[in-house]
Amino acid sequence: MNTTSDSFFNRRKAFLAAGALAIAGAFAAGAQSNNPDTEPAVAIKRDSQVVNRGTLEAASFSSVVKRVSPSVVKITTETKAKRVAQRGQRGQLPPGFQDHPLFRQFFDNQPDFQQQMPAQNGLGSGVIISADGYIATNNHVIDGADTVTVALNDGREFTAKVIGRDPQTDIAVVKVDAKNLPAVTFADTSKIEVGDRVLAIGNPFGIGETVTNGIISAKGRAIGILADVKGYEDFIQTDAAINPGNSGGALVDVDGRLIGINTAILSRTGGFQGVGLAVPANLVSHVTDSLVKNGKVVRGYLGVNIQNITPALVESFDLKTNKGALVSDVVDNAPAAKAGLKQGDVITAVNGQPVTDANNLSLQVSTYAPGTKLNLDVLRDGKAKQLTATTEERPGEKTLAGRAGRNGRWQPGDTAPDDEGVLNGVAVDDITPQARKQFGLPERLKGAVIANVDPVSPAAKAGLKPGDVILEINKQPVTSAEDAVELSNKAESKKTLVRVYSRGSTIFVVVDETNRDKAASE
Numbered sequence: 001m002n003t004t005s006d007s008f009f010n011r012r013k014a015f016l017a018a019g020a021l022a023i024a025g026a027f028a029a030g031a032q033s034n035n036p037d038t039e040p041a042v043a044i045k046r047d048s049q050v051v052n053r054g055t056l057e058a059a060s061f062s063s064v065v066k067r068v069s070p071s072v073v074k075i076t077t078e079t080k081a082k083r084v085a086q087r088g089q090r091g092q093l094p095p096g097f098q099d100h101p102l103f104r105q106f107f108d109n110q111p112d113f114q115q116q117m118p119a120q121n122g123l124g125s126g127v128i129i130s131a132d133g134y135i136a137t138n139n140h141v142i143d144g145a146d147t148v149t150v151a152l153n154d155g156r157e158f159t160a161k162v163i164g165r166d167p168q169t170d171i172a173v174v175k176v177d178a179k180n181l182p183a184v185t186f187a188d189t190s191k192i193e194v195g196d197r198v199l200a201i202g203n204p205f206g207i208g209e210t211v212t213n214g215i216i217s218a219k220g221r222a223i224g225i226l227a228d229v230k231g232y233e234d235f236i237q238t239d240a241a242i243n244p245g246n247s248g249g250a251l252v253d254v255d256g257r258l259i260g261i262n263t264a265i266l267s268r269t270g271g272f273q274g275v276g277l278a279v280p281a282n283l284v285s286h287v288t289d290s291l292v293k294n295g296k297v298v299r300g301y302l303g304v305n306i307q308n309i310t311p312a313l314v315e316s317f318d319l320k321t322n323k324g325a326l327v328s329d330v331v332d333n334a335p336a337a338k339a340g341l342k343q344g345d346v347i348t349a350v351n352g353q354p355v356t357d358a359n360n361l362s363l364q365v366s367t368y369a370p371g372t373k374l375n376l377d378v379l380r381d382g383k384a385k386q387l388t389a390t391t392e393e394r395p396g397e398k399t400l401a402g403r404a405g406r407n408g409r410w411q412p413g414d415t416a417p418d419d420e421g422v423l424n425g426v427a428v429d430d431i432t433p434q435a436r437k438q439f440g441l442p443e444r445l446k447g448a449v450i451a452n453v454d455p456v457s458p459a460a461k462a463g464l465k466p467g468d469v470i471l472e473i474n475k476q477p478v479t480s481a482e483d484a485v486e487l488s489n490k491a492e493s494k495k496t497l498v499r500v501y502s503r504g505s506t507i508f509v510v511v512d513e514t515n516r517d518k519a520a521s522e
Contacts, residue, residue: 041292043130044285047257048188061199064256065211070128070153071184072250074203075137075160075174077122077145125202125249126150126174127258129288131183136288137248138263139165139172150176153209164291168231170263171279171287184250187257189236189280192216200240200262200276202249214240214276216259221277222359225264234363235277236260242276251278260284286367300368300391303334304341305506306358312510316497317344318382324348325361328499329506332444339389342380343499343506344475349377365391423473423488423496423511425457426450426464428481439467445501447471448484462511464500471506472499 124141128134135150142148148160158176165172196216204210221235238251242262251260260278267273290297306325314322324346330337341347347355351374355361368374370393378385428448431441435449447469453460470478473487474497488496494513499506 041289042134043132043183044289045183045185046188046285047185047255048191050191061211061213061254064199064252064254065201068184068199068250068252068256069201069209069211070182072153072201072203072209073126073128073135074151074206074209075124075126075135075141075248076149076151077124077142078147078149079120079122079144080146081117081119123203123206123245124247125245125262127248127250127261128181128183129186129284131179131181133176133178133181134163134288134292135160135174135176136261136284137172137174138261139167139170141248142172142174143167148174150174152178152181164295166287166291166297167229168226168297169279169283169287170226170231171261171284171291173288173291184252184258185256186281186285187253187255187259189259189282192219192236192253192259192280194218197254198238198240198259199252199254200238200242200246200249201252202242202246202262204243204245206245212241214238217275220356220360223266225277232283232363232366233359234280234283235263236280238276238278239274240276241272243272257281258284283367298370299366299394300370300372300374301334301394302336302341302365302374302389302391303331304336305329305331306347306361307507308357308359309346310510312495312512313497313508316495316508316510317346319346319379323357324355324379325358326508328508335389335392339376339387341376341378341387341389344380346379347376348379351375366394423459423484423498424513425454426459426488427452428470428484430481431469439469441469441501445469445471446477446479447501448478448481450500458513459511462498462509463502464498464509464511465502467502469501470498471501473497475499 122141122145124137126135126137126141129136142162143165145162148162149157150160151157156178158178160174160176163173163175194216198214198216200212200214202210215238216236217239218237219234221237222233223235224233226233236251236259238260240251242265246262247264249262250258251262253259258281260280261284262276262278264277265272266275266277287297305328307328309317309319309322309324309326311322313319313326317326327336327341327343327345327347329343330341347361349355350361350364353364355364365374368391370391372391374389374391376387376389378387427450429435429451431445431447431449435441436443436445439449441449450464450466450468450470452466453464470484472478473484474491474493476487478484478487496511496513498509498511500509
């Protein structure tokens, strides 16, 4: 190391929402009642019994369908034509010239204009969750609509009021002015199993209520389809046929209890190919109740950056298993910091519930209300500890860092002569005011910014990129480029644990120099 002066096939997986317009997806995990003394805002019917697994398959599901189908509604939306302000095309100014008035005169001279957006109609489904008119659906079904119309199974139609929307789970609640409606009964989705039979009920293509059947193909799917809104994913996967118009409809078990809200499909063709996704009923219950109470979802917050534990990290941290969530950073003055959590800790359980990975921890914490005490089981340097943290309300989402280009003091194609050390192939620089502004780095951030990475180096294979900031090498703090070089040269093992700040998050990576040796020997 030297110093220097969501197409389906893409990385961001694409998906098709099961609504008439192909849009976004959901949240979910075994949400639980965190304050039993507080009355729920929605009078949801619940049945916590395990699904009937006595017989392989009933001769007919007609009795189940007759009981449940009145609870599933058709939703149509209308968005009026409108004129939308659009910015004129702006030229790309070179770094350092963005604020120069003379250059802006030539590069920023396209006028703004008004664009006419045509009227649009949408189609989806919904599920009656309370007898007094509350209906759950997908956020993407009603997002942006000027008018939402609900058609009941008995032929009645109502104009619905939007109560609340949660893009991070793709769940929304609307309400109609009606009483004694046939509300669905919720199952406890912590008890469902892969292989359980399910029915999907909705209004595909607007042809009318349709029922399809299949099984639960998988649980706990997190595939990145809500990454744009930093959403929560814990989908139930099913092979029951889901098509456009099914969004917001019901996924029920053979006892007719709701186990999920149908949300999206993964497809290479645009049609159903056997992979449908639904938001689990426990999460639907948690989100809808919060939307009715507060108009938004109030989520618990710890204030940690966490990541999954890879096999390489198991070895580096001397762990016995990859179960749990590795803490890569702790936010100052956040609940985690007040509880004594430290970077490098592994959280293995929350209030006795095992933590399987980082996504699972995020889901668990988010279901607890602010002000809830959480007992955290933690591994620190191989020793078990118990810490208690009190959740706070999640702060508004902020952009922590940007990727505004390359460090001006390192040009593409430059090489680092006499490159030595375990981070062979990485060139670093101090975090100068220019670099801090260019990469949008927080003021508190200290370390060495990566200026260039040999694309065939082990560091590149580990995921290190120009613009990342090295914070630690083998658990030793890095405050400058000189520190990074010194620690790199001192490292004895060919497997180097590096803590980096990248794209607004802090993560651990393992750079394995044996990969270079193996390539050389071959």
